Amino acid sequence: MTDAATPLIRKDAARNRALLLEAAEDLYATVGLSVTLKDVARHAGVGVGTVYRHFPTKDDLLDALFADRLASATDSARKAAADPDGWRGLVRYLEDSMNMQVGNCGLRGLVVCTAPSSPLAVRSREEIAPLVQQMVAKAHQQGTLRPDFEAADVYYIQIALAAIIEATYHTDPYLYRHHLKLFIEGMRAGGHREPLPDSPESL
Amino acid sequence: MTDAATPLIRKDAARNRALLLEAAEDLYATVGLSVTLKDVARHAGVGVGTVYRHFPTKDDLLDALFADRLASATDSARKAAADPDGWRGLVRYLEDSMNMQVGNCGLRGLVVCTAPSSPLAVRSREEIAPLVQQMVAKAHQQGTLRPDFEAADVYYIQIALAAIIEATYHTDPYLYRHHLKLFIEGMRAGGHREPLPDSPESL
DNA sequence: CCCTAAACGGACCAACAATTCCGTTTTTTG
DNA sequence: CAAAAAACGGAATTGTTGGTCCGTTTAGGG
Incomplete structure (x- = not known):
C-alpha cells in the first residue's frame, strides 16, 4: 500500500x-x-x-460546512426523543434547535429555505422527522399536548421562530425565547377555548 | 385652466x-x-x-402597487383598535392581516423584510404601531392578555406566521391558521406555568 | 393633413455572482 | 537537485438584474 x-x-x-x-x-x-x-x-x-x-460548487462547500451542524441537530432530537416525558423532550428539542440557529445566519437560511435546498438539509429533516414523531406521540399519550398538534407543527414552529430570530438577533439575540414561550403555551393540552374558525371566510 | x-x-x-x-x-x-x-x-x-x-425605479412601482394594500391594513388595525374588547380586537387584527398576506407573496416579502425596505412599508408600520399599542393596553387592563406580552410582539407574530405561510401556502393556504391558534393560546393571560429560563445557558 | 412633442421599444450598459481556464508556483519524489 | 505532478491565483467568461439611451412611432392640436 x-x-x-x-x-x-x-x-x-x-x-x-x-x-x-x-x-x-x-x-x-x-x-x-x-x-x-x-x-x-x-x-x-x-x-x-x-x-x-x-x-x-457553492453547494458542495455548504454541505461540507453544515454536515456536522445538522448531525448535531439529529443528536439533539435523538436525546429529546429518549426523554420519557414527551412534553419535556419536545420543549428541549425546540430550545436546542433554536439556540443553535441564533448563532448561525447560514444555518437559519438553510432551515427556512422553502426551495428544495441542499440534499443534506433534506436528509437531515428526514432523519429527524420520525424522532419528532415519537416525542409528539408520547406527549399525546401522556395528555400533555393539545390534541390537534401534529409532528409537522414542530417544523413550522422552527421556521416561524427562525424568522423572528432573523428580524431580532441584531438587537437582542434571545428575544425569540419570549415567542418560543408563547408557542409552547399554545401547544399545551387544555387551552383551546373559543376555537378559531378554520378558514377566515367565516369571520 | x-x-x-x-x-x-x-x-x-x-x-x-x-x-x-x-x-x-x-x-x-x-x-x-x-x-x-x-x-x-x-x-x-x-x-x-x-x-x-x-x-x-423598481421601488416606485412597488410603492404605487402596495399603497392601497397597506392603507387597508391600517384600516383593519383602526377597526380592531375600536373594539371595546381588547383581546377580541387583537385577535381580529391578526386574523385580518395574515389573511391579507396569504394571497400576496409580494406583500409577505415586504412585511418580513428585515432590511430598511420601502419607506411606504415603514410609514405603514408607524401608523399601525400606536393602534396595536392601544389594543394591547386595553387587553392588559381587561386582564385577558398575558402580562409579559408587549405590543411589539404582535409584529413578530406577523413575521413568524408570514414565514409559515411562505412555506405552506402552495400546499395548504390556510394551514397557518392552526399556528395562529397556537400563538393566540400562548397570548392568553393565565397560562404561564413552568416559565422558560430567559437564556438557554441555564438549561 | 401635418407637425411637434410625448411616448415607445428594446438594444445596450454597468454591476455582480458563479464558474472556468490557463500560465505560474510549489510539492514531491527519484 | 531536477522533472513531473499537483495545486495555485486570478483574469476571463457566462448569466442575470437593475437601469439608461436613442432612433422610431404615435397622439392630437392647428
Whole structure:
C-alpha cells in the first residue's frame, strides 16, 4: 500500500482546505448564505480557483460546512426523543434547535429555505422527522399536548421562530425565547377555548 | 385652466400605465418580489423603457402597487383598535392581516423584510404601531392578555406566521391558521406555568 | 393633413455572482 | 537537485438584474 508513503493530497492543499472551511464557517455564520465564494477566498487568503478546486460548487462547500451542524441537530432530537416525558423532550428539542440557529445566519437560511435546498438539509429533516414523531406521540399519550398538534407543527414552529430570530438577533439575540414561550403555551393540552374558525371566510 | 382641455398625459400613456400596474399587481402577488421589471414589461405587453418612464425605479412601482394594500391594513388595525374588547380586537387584527398576506407573496416579502425596505412599508408600520399599542393596553387592563406580552410582539407574530405561510401556502393556504391558534393560546393571560429560563445557558 | 412633442421599444450598459481556464508556483519524489 | 505532478491565483467568461439611451412611432392640436 502506498497510502502512508503518498498522502492522498498535498500538504499545501490540505492546509488550504482547512483554511477555506474555517473562513467559510466564519463568514456563513456571521453573514449568512449571501456570502460570495470570492469573499470566502479572500477571507481564507487564497484565490477563487482554489475554492473551486476543493469544492466544485457553492453547494458542495455548504454541505461540507453544515454536515456536522445538522448531525448535531439529529443528536439533539435523538436525546429529546429518549426523554420519557414527551412534553419535556419536545420543549428541549425546540430550545436546542433554536439556540443553535441564533448563532448561525447560514444555518437559519438553510432551515427556512422553502426551495428544495441542499440534499443534506433534506436528509437531515428526514432523519429527524420520525424522532419528532415519537416525542409528539408520547406527549399525546401522556395528555400533555393539545390534541390537534401534529409532528409537522414542530417544523413550522422552527421556521416561524427562525424568522423572528432573523428580524431580532441584531438587537437582542434571545428575544425569540419570549415567542418560543408563547408557542409552547399554545401547544399545551387544555387551552383551546373559543376555537378559531378554520378558514377566515367565516369571520 | 387647461386641465380639462389637455389631459396631463396622453391616452396611450395612461393606458400603458394601467396595463403596467395590472401586470405588476398580478406578478408580484403570485410570484413575489423577485420578479424582474423586464418580466412586468413583457406581461404588460410593453417595452422596459416604458416601465422606467412611468416608474423611475423598481421601488416606485412597488410603492404605487402596495399603497392601497397597506392603507387597508391600517384600516383593519383602526377597526380592531375600536373594539371595546381588547383581546377580541387583537385577535381580529391578526386574523385580518395574515389573511391579507396569504394571497400576496409580494406583500409577505415586504412585511418580513428585515432590511430598511420601502419607506411606504415603514410609514405603514408607524401608523399601525400606536393602534396595536392601544389594543394591547386595553387587553392588559381587561386582564385577558398575558402580562409579559408587549405590543411589539404582535409584529413578530406577523413575521413568524408570514414565514409559515411562505412555506405552506402552495400546499395548504390556510394551514397557518392552526399556528395562529397556537400563538393566540400562548397570548392568553393565565397560562404561564413552568416559565422558560430567559437564556438557554441555564438549561 | 401635418407637425411637434410625448411616448415607445428594446438594444445596450454597468454591476455582480458563479464558474472556468490557463500560465505560474510549489510539492514531491527519484 | 531536477522533472513531473499537483495545486495555485486570478483574469476571463457566462448569466442575470437593475437601469439608461436613442432612433422610431404615435397622439392630437392647428
